[in-house]
Amino acid sequence: MEFQAVLMAAGGGSRMTDLTYNTPKAMLPVGNKPLMWYPLNLLERVGFEEVIVITTKEVQKMMSADPKIKQDVKMKLEVVCIQEDGDMGTADALRHIQPKIKTDILVVSCDLITDAALHEVVDLFRAHNATLAMLMSKAHEFTETVPGQKGKKKTAEQRDFVGVDESGKRLLFMANEADLEEGLSIRKSILRKHPRVHIKTGLVDAHLYCLKKSVVDFLTDNKSISSIRGELVPYLVRKQFSKTINGQKTKDDVEDQNQKKSDSKLHISSRDEPLLQLAQERSCWNDHRGDMSEAYHGGKLRCYVHIMDQGLCYRVNTLAAYIEANRLAPKLFEEPVVHPSAVTSERCQIGSDSIIGASCQVAEKTSIKRSTIGNSTTVKEKVKVTNSIIMHGVTIEEGCNIQGSVICSNAIIGRGADLKYCLVGNGQRIESIAVFQLKECVSVFVLN
């Protein structure tokens, strides 16, 4: 077997607590499908037959209850449960499942919605015998107004600086603004080997990584690394140019040996190393030109990145991303606007960019535009829903006007309520003839 897929679905959704305080992030409905269905679908389309899902007990329960996952996903899902409250990072989770890992792994995060061609990432991993290959995408501006947020101003998100070489494939350095104190410093050794570096900031990390098996073994020894994205990836990228890996292994110093022991796990040691060396020597190919070094500058550890410039790639970890994803996710799949089991009366207007979920009841004289209505929702007469996301089991009484809002599951909106750019939590109840609007960034959040 070439790859084992690992889906990280234990994340808490710390950046959108409004939505996730009741529903775990992995099961948030996007386009009436649970969020984790999208990466599972991606893996299934590409040809995987088995996936290891790392998640919490709660998500596991919801997964087994969810019809979409049970029916549509044909792959074998091996669920590994971890503690919810424990501060288990993604790398810790990998360490936890290390006994199950037999080959190279493909790690995917549950909040990834993309239509990328995965073979581009995997081909880089295979062809260059890389240690790490990851997927990134050009970030798109979020155009929708987000309820509960001050207008269009973005929260001061820390930028990521990503340095790639001339070809745009080799990853040279990666740093987050938070880690940089004064300025961005690049090691001379990198510049000597790669005189032309392209530094990009507006990239979205898709959290899709191809890792060699030796990296997982390395993690078991180095227990200090707890997050893949935060610690492991920058470590690997830095180690590409580290002297201990590239230098000649002729020294027998004690400290060198100690270092070698910890780093030796990172070496790609195949049993026929001399043959591969011979093939590389005899091959007339070099990945760079202009200096006297051989291909890859003799480095054994290589990190590659595939940057998509076209196509969808979203990480649903903020409210804005969630709303954007709801807008665009239906376009990924050709599905009917109205679910066959929904009951809609003839005199309601349902726009073509809306989705009506299963077992819905939509009464007359309603207008639903650019919205997503979840399963088992009841919409009574004369309701206007625009630009909103309504989750499962919601009841909307007559005469409501909902605009640009997010209504979570099992909420009840009373008669005649007028909501603009609001976010209604789980199971809340809006009294009749209530008027809530977001004017000039006054956020309203109803919590009983």
Added chain:
Amino acid sequence: MSLCEMTHQCKAALCMLLMNLTISNTRLQVTNSSCNFPDGPEKTGDIERIKNEGKELTKEEKQRLRKEKKQQKKNKEKKDEKAPLESEKEKKPASSSPASQATAQPPTQKASSGVPAPAPVPVAASEAPSPVDKPAKSKAELKAERRARQEAERASKQSKKGEVGQQAAPSKAKAPPSELQPVVKRLPEHIQVDNPEVLKKLAKKLERQQIPLRSDYGYKVSLFSHLHQYSRKAPLTQQLSIPSSVIHPAIVQLGLQYSQGIVAGSNARSVALLHAFKQIIRDYTTPPNEELSRDLVNKLKPYISFLNQCRPLSASMGNAIKYIKKEISNIPSQCKEEEAKSKLQDCIDCYINEKIILAAKAIAKYAIEKISDGDVILVYGCSSLVNHILCEAFEKNRKFRVIVVDSRPRLEGREALRRLVQRGISCTYVLISAVSYILPEVSKVFLGAHALLANGYVMSRVGTSQIALVAKAFNVPVLVCCETYKFCERVQTDSFVSNELDDPDDLIVTRKGKTHLEHWQDVSSLGLLNLVYDVTPPDFVDLVITDLGMIPCTSVPVVLRVKNVDQ
């Protein structure tokens, strides 16, 4: 010769008769003369008389003619059945003198008409009067026999054609020659891309092996439309599932490396292939009720097809595969799996050691004898063997300098230049367009080879034959260095028949911000050709240095013969 004359005479007589007679059916006239002999010699006389007299045929004679025609038809059908047998007999008699044949023919014809009993009687009858009426009947009989023989031959040819047409001929081009030669040679698939039948066969075969078919890309120059042309941006892995289950991951990796050019060069490709085979053998488990020697060979077939789709196999890879398959099939069935696997892996190591590493050492030893102090050596592109030789010579303190000739689009010479300069050898770098300017300085030319063909031609990177030609014009000795495992039993005299077309987009280059060829596909009259190999005739090559010694180019078939005898 006399038969031909008689044929003409008969034809002339017939034409005359046609003109005179109201019966326009010429078949009657033909069958008239040929159905003479079944009825006996007396009819011959009648018709002869008529012809000679030129009178109209009476009603009775017309009826008789019609009857004879019907009988002739029946006889023809029976003749058709026995025609293949008769054709042999007819051919043999045809070679000997016709006069003595005349009497031999009618008996055989009579026999074939399905009347065996009276056959000996007419024989005697015909033989008896023949010496008596020889001058009078011989003409008519000869004519009749000749006509019968011609019809029999025609019938036999038709039946033969029917057999050949029924075969699913692999190539239309080969159908006419197959009638002349008894052995039908099959052309390999990869040089018949413009034949839709062959493509269909290939598609079926790949479907059976569950390997995706790689589609051709871009407009192909018409001279090379019989070869595949693929795009590097459309790798075969697009159509494979990502954890590849059908094809071993080592092979997928290798195929990718071939198609992207990461592993390039004959030796490198062979070594990488054998490395991948080692991994396959290591991961292989014999299924129950199967024998390792047979099953493993079958397992390798789809992998080889896959690699072929990624990049056409080189001659050295072909020889390596043949060797491995032979070794696998030679494993005795009593051998345990672990033992067999380790034995195979040792074989592979041994092969690489002997044929590549030690061969390189031996060739370097011979070649160093040819390098003297003060030499100016010209090399082309990046040949791993030539680089090895030059580095070894430099180690042995020979004083020489090197001129590296390079060509687009691969620009492999830069890699050769880097490796030589890194060792400390003083080098000059030119492009192939400057070869004739630089040759007056050169004392020797060392060339690498992709394969050595059985007729002494050297197949190498495109541009090699040009360099050899110019060197010949300047009287500079050309030495080709090639290991024996690259010797190929193929014969080729030009670079068109079998070659490799690389991605045409490689020719596109951006200079000063402008990419002129960016939209070359939109220009209908423009085609981009990126050839990979060419063949150099043996007249331009002075010496071939192999691990067996230094041989002239024309001794390649001898080496092949000796190799086959050894194996």
